[in-house]
Amino acid sequence: MTELLPLPLLVFAVAAALAGSAKSSTLTEEQALFVSAEVARYARFVASLALENGAVVQYMLENSTTLDPASLPTVDGVTPAVYTQWPSGRVVPYFSHIAVIGMLVAAPQVEETKLVAERYIGWYLDRLNTAASDYNGVDGTVYDYDAFVDPSNASHVVEVAPEQHYDSTDSYAACFLRLLCEYHRAYGSSATFGSRRADVDRVVAAMLSTFEQGANLTAAKPDYAVCYLMDNAEVYDGCVAAAELYASAFGDTKRAEQLRAVAAAVASGVEQHLFDQEHGTFTVENFAARDVQPDQVGDILAALRDWFATPHNSCHTHTAQSSVVATGRASASAWCSLPMLLQRARHRSSNES
Numbered sequence: 096m097t098e099l100l101p102l103p104l105l106v107f108a109v110a111a112a113l114a115g116s117a118k119s120s121t122l123t124e125e126q127a128l129f130v131s132a133e134v135a136r137y138a139r140f141v142a143s144l145a146l147e148n149g150a151v152v153q154y155m156l157e158n159s160t161t162l163d164p165a166s167l168p169t170v171d172g173v174t175p176a177v178y179t180q181w182p183s184g185r186v187v188p189y190f191s192h193i194a195v196i197g198m199l200v201a202a203p204q205v206e207e208t209k210l211v212a213e214r215y216i217g218w219y220l221d222r223l224n225t226a227a228s229d230y231n232g233v234d235g236t237v238y239d240y241d242a243f244v245d246p247s248n249a250s251h252v253v254e255v256a257p258e259q260h261y262d263s264t265d266s267y268a269a270c271f272l273r274l275l276c277e278y279h280r281a282y283g284s285s286a287t288f289g290s291r292r293a294d295v296d297r298v299v300a301a302m303l304s305t306f307e308q309g310a311n312l313t314a315a316k317p318d319y320a321v322c323y324l325m326d327n328a329e330v331y332d333g334c335v336a337a338a339e340l341y342a343s344a345f346g347d348t349k350r351a352e353q354l355r356a357v358a359a360a361v362a363s364g365v366e367q368h369l370f371d372q373e374h375g376t377f378t379v380e381n382f383a384a385r386d387v388q389p390d391q392v393g394d395i396l397a398a399l400r401d402w403f404a405t406p407h408n409s410c411h412t413h414t415a416q417s418s419v420v421a422t423g424r425a426s427a428s429a430w431c432s433l434p435m436l437l438q439r440a441r442h443r444s445s446n447e448s
Contacts, residue, residue, distance in 0.1 A: 138202035141194045144184075145211045147250040149218030150242050151191035152184030159183075162241060162257065170253045178243040178253040186240040186254070188219060189262060192270040196277055203281035212278050213287045219271060220294045230259045231317040235294075235301030237267060265313040266326045268302035269333025275344075276336035285344035292345060295337075302333050303357065311364030324369050324377050327361055334358035 122130065145151050160183050167175035195215050198208040219237055226234040238256040245251035261267055275295065279285055288295060305314040312322040313330050334354045342351035369377050 134201045135205050138198045138205045138208055141198055142205075142207035142211050144194070145214065146184075146242060146244060146252050148242075148252045148254075149214035149216075150186045150240065150252070150254070151194055151211070151215055152186055152242060153190055154184060156182035156184045156244060160241065160243075162255075166257055167255055170255065173253055178245075181243040181246055181253070183241060183243045186242050187262075188237050188239070189267050189270060191215065192267070192274050196270070196274050199274065199277040199281050209282060212274070212281075216275065216278065216287050220288065220291055220298075223294060223297055231264070233264055233301055233304045233317060235268065235297035235299075235304075236261055236264050261316065263319075263326060264301050264304055264316040266315070266329045268298045269326075269329040269336075271298055272302065272333040272340065273329075273336040276340045279340060279344050289344065295340070299337055299354070302330060302337075306357075310368055311360040312368060313361070322368070324365065327365050327369070331358050331361045331365070334361065 141151070144153070144155070160179050162175075162179060164175035164179045167179070169175065170178065195212050198205070199212055202208050222237050222240075224234065224236045224238065226232050229236050239258070239260050239262075240254045240256050243253040243255075245253075272295075275288060278287065303313065305317055305320070306312070307314065307322065310322065312327050314320045314322050315326055334357045338351040338354035338358065341347040341354065365377075371377065
């Protein structure tokens with residue numbers, strides 16, 4: 096995912112990252128109380144962006160839209176001429192994931208957090224595309240939406256996705272898996288999604304739908320065959336989170352081990368293809384097409400796909416001829432960083448000393 100976070104969600108992501116500092120002995124009691132209060136305040140602000148149907152919008156609802164009513168459908172008997180006059184907001188699941196993860200990590204004790212997370216989890220799973228409805232033919236994806244809220248009834252929300260757009264298939268799914276893991280950690284119960292195991296399987300399959308077996312990296316999405324450092328850091332973390340989830344929430348240790356193996360493969364792919372040995376840093380450059388051959392991780396992925404029983408055409412695998420590109424843009428999602436990045440930095444530092 097390569098877009099910048101909307102400011103309100105970025106501020107909360109930073110506040111969430113500071114939450115751990117509130118428990119640190121390096122802070123005075125006064126400083127710790129201040130940080131905790133700020134985190135709680137931002138958690139409640141994010142809660143104010145949650146709609147009654149579970150969606151979490153990027154900004155406060157506005158009384159205007161840039162969408163052309165002529166291009167929109169009638170929804171549940173409400174014409175676009177009517178609902179485009181309602182307050183509206185944009186729902187980009189990737190950004191919503193980060194906001195809700197922040198609430199779960201930093202402020203699970205805030206009253207609103209659990210309800211917002213539960214509703215949002217349901218909202219996302221209810222909107223999983225099928226291979227037939229997804230414009231790339233990938234099962235388990237979710238589009239970006241424009242949401243319109245009836246001013247006379249807040250529970251009446253009209254959602255449209257006229258562009259049928261998402262920024263990625265890998266990052267959207269990966270960060271959602273981290274969200275599920277953090278929910279389970281915070282509340283110790285999978286009741287919210289435990290009965291939807293098949294849908295969680297579909298999200299995992301969507302995350303890995305663009306996995307390039309030779310490079311051990313995922314491309315952003317089938318119609319944008321670029322491998323980003325940030326996306327693959329999130330995929331690594333998504334595999335780690337999913338492995339924990341399958342083991343602890345579903346009791347499936349075999350699938351958990353398979354996902355850990357894929358995480359290790361992604362870390363290896365990042366190290367091999369996205370690290371600039373000459374400059375000692377992770378690259379933002381395009382790499383020439385490489386003649387790389389699939390290795391044993393291909394067998395692991397094949398086994399995973401059999402386990403997940405996803406439609407065949409939802410498991411599209413790119414050829415190894417795709418350009419391998421990384422982004423130098425830092426992710427605000429601290430929980431999605433690769434431990435091996437720090438390991439590489441420490442190794443390099445020790446060699447230079």
